[in-house]
Amino acid sequence: MKVMLVGDVCGRTGREAFARFTPKLKREKNIDIIVVNGENSAGGKGFTRKSLDALYHAGADIVTSGNHVWDKKDVLEFIDDEPFLIRPANYPDGAPGKGYCLYPWKAKTIAVLNLSGRVFMPPIDCPFQKVDELLKEIKDEADIIFLDFHAEATSEKMAMGAYLDGRVNAVVGTHTHVQTADEVLLSKGTAYITDLGMTGPANSILGVRTERVIEKFLTGRPVRFEVAEGDEVYSAVIVEIDDATNRTVSIERLQYHHKTNCF
C-alpha cells in the first residue's frame, strides 16, 4: 500500500494547490491513503468547516494539525465529531478532540498519531513519554503506524525519528513550512523526514506575504501578517508499505510548483 503525507496546507492558495495536485497524484502514483496537515488551512491559522471540507473534498482521508489547531474557534464546534481530524496528543488531558485515529483500510487498521514538539514551541506535555503511552494503547489494534510530529527544532524531530525507529512505519515532521531533503529509511526500518514542507503560496515567507515579514524585521514593530497569494508549491512524501509484512519499503519525497498569473 502507498500512503501520501502532504505538508502544511496554508490558506486559500494552499487549499487550491492541494485540490489541484492531490487527485492527479492519487491516480498516477496509485495512492491508497492521503494524510494532510491542515492546521493552517483557514486563512493561515486554524480550521473552519469550509477549510476542512475542502481538504476532504480534494481527497484527504486523515487531517492532522499542530499548535494552530485552536486558532479559529469554529474548530470546537466539530473537532469532537470528526473521526479523522486529529490534534497533538500531548495537550493536557481534557483537551477537545483526539490525538490519534484508527483508519480502516481493507482488512487492516492504520493508526495516525499527531504530536507537538516543545523546543521553541508553546508549552505542552512531553511528546516522547506521550508516544510511549499511545503505542501501548494501540498495540493490539494498529497494523501500520504513522506519526506527524509537528515541531520546530530539527534535533527534536531527529530524536523522535530515532526513538521510534523500528516501532512505527514512518515519522514525518511538519510545522516549519520548509521541505528538508533528508528523507531516509532508518536502520530499523522506519521512514523519516525532518519536514514535509508547505503546500501553499510559493512566493512568500513560510506562507506569509513577503513585504509584511520584511517590514517586521526592518521596524521591529508588530505587523499584521496576511497569507500570500500567487504561485503554488505542493510538498509531500509517499511511503510504501509491504502488504504481506506491514514493513516500510520506501519513502519518496515530492515537491511541485504551479505558476499562476495572480499577484
Ligand code: FE2
Ligand atoms: Fe505549526
